[in-house]
Amino acid sequence: MESAGKNENFLVTKSVPVIVKPASKTNGGLFFLSNVDQYQCLIISTVYSYKPSTRSSDNVFEVIKQALAEVLVHYYPLAGKLIVGSDGRLVVECTGEGVPFIEATTTHELEALGNLTKSNFGILGQLVHTLPPTKSILEVPLLAIQVTRFNCGGFVLGVAINHSMVDGLCAMEFISSWAEIAKGSPITVLPFLDRAVMKAREHPKIEFPHHEFFQIKDLPKTITASEDEIFLIKSFSFNVERLEQLKRSAMEDGLIERCSSFVVVAAYTWRIMTESLKMEADEMTKLVFPVDLRSKFNPPFPKGYFGNAIFHTGCLCSAGELTSKPLSFAVQMVQDSIKLVTEDYVRSAIDHYEVNRKNPMATYTLFLSTWSKLDFLTTDFGWGKPNQVMLGNPGPNLCFILPQEEGKKDVDILVVMKESLMNTFEDVIQL
Structure with missing residues (x-):
């Protein structure tokens, strides 16, 4: 042993x-x-x-x-x-x-x-x-x-x-x-x-600009300064009242007509992360998140498709724009980046990777993923269902939207980041 x-x-x-x-x-x-x-x-x-x-x-x-x-x-x-x-x-x-x-x-x-x-x-x-x-x-x-x-x-x-x-x-x-x-x-x-x-096409055809592949060259000093720190995990809850307040704030200037809980949580958390990093106004900030492709292709992916049937779309702008403009600005960026993900766009992105070999996850300010559609808590090997499920290994500036209990409308997020950044993030986020 x-x-x-x-x-x-x-x-x-x-x-x-x-x-x-x-x-x-x-x-x-x-x-x-x-x-x-x-x-x-x-x-x-x-x-x-x-x-x-x-x-x-x-x-x-x-x-x-x-x-x-x-x-x-x-x-x-x-x-x-x-x-x-x-x-x-x-x-x-x-x-x-x-x-x-x-x-x-x-x-x-x-x-x-x-x-x-x-x-x-x-x-x-x-x-x-x-x-x-x-x-x-x-x-x-x-x-x-x-x-x-x-x-x-x-x-x-x-x-x-x-x-x-x-x-x-x-x-x-x-x-x-x-x-x-x-x-x-x-x-x-x-x-x-x-x-x-x-598969990539035999003759690659890049038909769209692909901001998700943009590589941030100069990381904020707050990230490089915290390299030796430990990673922390913390959860935060957006209750129904806070979600409704954020949605009203996002829609009050009339730029957007509706807003889902996922979109407003993604936009708000990205902005909070950018503020927490104390980024310079001209530094680029990037949100990356996966979109499920299973129903977006024609014909749809076969049932039980074994592989990554997701695409990592991204939002990119300067830190100054993101933090100074109304919440509607970030919300619209998230909405637009989701709408971009069509079969044509993804095939163009697959060809882009074939030609350039750039990784959309290589640099980001915040990586956000949703676990809300994954049945983590139903896996029964014969001893009942699990009472808890958790990520087992760390990564920088991660955010997961956790599964909701049946009938519950609150949104819980789990964040993983270095200790000093977590402390600042906690001070800035208002829940």
Whole structure:
């Protein structure tokens, strides 16, 4: 057994990883990654917390591990490895070699985790499989699983997956299928593995200006000064009254007629982030957020599409413009950037990446994503649904719109940023 590092007296003991291979023979060869997959080659970790139930968790490792072997038969590219193809592009070699699975234990009760939105990445990082810093993402498994059993019988599932393989909805379909197998049920949605719909055209045609690819060259001094600080997680709630107030403020000058909660929260949070960074008036500020493409293509994406069916659109202007103009200015920018995302625009952007290889996520002031349409809290492996789900690894200036409870109209956001910036952000945001 090897022990993980300590953090505030929270200690997890991990087994040496075992490799879980697909339960039966799978296809070999090379698996294509689209341009949208290419620029998202980074590891995303999530942790799912399961309270003790009437069913004993003594066999939780075996049940989840066996179901993983079976679900990998359908999602076999995840059991392969990332390589660089002859054309310099990332591609998955479907070797069927499997994924690391770590059995972990702790003497703590599950209650020791508390509210995960108020946790820290030192603790969360112990609940997912992490490798020492490597020279290349090619050395990191496409998928790695850790199950941590707590003294009370509760457990935490930690999933570390390469974003080039899945977007949020696709990841949820994979985990739901895995959970269905664990309970002895048939898979509801089988993966559609052909990503050809997202291929660049043979003769690239860039038909639009693509501001989302703009690279900010000079980062605000407040970012570079905080490089050695720890990342913090905090949640903030926009109650119904505050949302209505912000919408009225956005519409009072008559520039926009209507405004959704997502749009006003995105616009307001971007402005607050820009103010918190104390940016110079002529510095460029950039908001980046994903838009789901599944229903925007004709024909729509096949059910169970396995890959990134999202596009990262962006808003770009000077910090002075954003912070001095009425809220309607930012709201209109967000609305316009969403309207831009048509099939024609996305195909132009895919071709833009083919020619220029610029990443829309390379530089941004705020990256915002919505988890509100993801069924994180419904994944039942046989011990009930998770009581909490949380991001397991940090990143700079992230904001997530969290799922809403049924009937609730408040909007909760989770933000991740360096400590000094978080302190300023808290002072500036008015909720």
